[in-house]
Amino acid sequence: ETGVTQTPRHLVMGMTNKKSLKCEQHLGHNAMYWYKQSAKKPLELMFVYNFKEQTENNSVPSRFSPECPNSSHLFLHLHTLQPEDSALYLCASSQVRPTQETQYFGPGTRLLVL
Amino acid sequence: GENVEQHPSTLSVQEGDSAVIKCTYSDSASNYFPWYKQELGKRPQLIIDIRSNVGEKKDQRIAVTLNKTAKHFSLHITETQPEDSAVYFCAADNAGGTSYGKLTFGQGTILTVHP
DSSP: OOOOOEEEEEEEEETTEEEEEEEEEOOOOEEEEEEOOOOTTOOOEEEEETTTTEEEOOOOTTTTTEEEETTTEEEEEEEEEOGGGOOOEEEEEEOOSTTOOEEOOOOOOOEOOO | OOOEEEEOSEEEEEESOOOOOOOOETTTTEEEEEEEETTTTTEEEEEEETTTTTTTEEEEEEEEEEEETTTTTEEESSOGGGGEEEEEEEEETTTTTTTTTTTTEEOOOOEEEOO
8 A cells, every 4th residue: 555554544442441543654754743633623733753753742641652663654552541532643754855845644543532 | 833824714615716715824934835635534635835935836726825924825726616625724834944844734724616
């Protein structure tokens, strides 16, 4: 599969569960991002990784824990989430190079926290 | 940090009409402004972008203008078609600066094109 892929596409979890979201990019990019998209709110940047190093943590609660083992894979580990964390979680990737900074998005994981 | 305001939140037009969506940004250091289209249930996809060294860019029926002095940029869609119906997001980034890759998005505009 080409581009940016995400699994699972849908996830329902209880507040005491632990789950992980996975993102994989097949574009040869060296930067990856996690965004949260809630209804009636703009896309919110959560984390940025450049060359596997976290360069941005946008005041995200510690119940969200990112992991970037290499430039092609990005994970978001979830634990003790709240119902207000229900949203679409989007992964994106880009080059870290002037004029090539376009971010390409994955299809997202629709998360419901009960 | 950067703040991006987008208007209108909803826009309804007749097929063949033009549509204009406007965004303002707060950080004068921002130099990269992409526009994304998100159809229902799908991922955001880049439709056009502009950098601060250019005032206008056009791609077929889509154009973007940038006014750095006023810190606003706009998306223009001409000869709209029903398949243009989607949510459109503007964004701003200090590409290459200290906040590389930190896109700040506007709130989105729901565009509906009526046949």
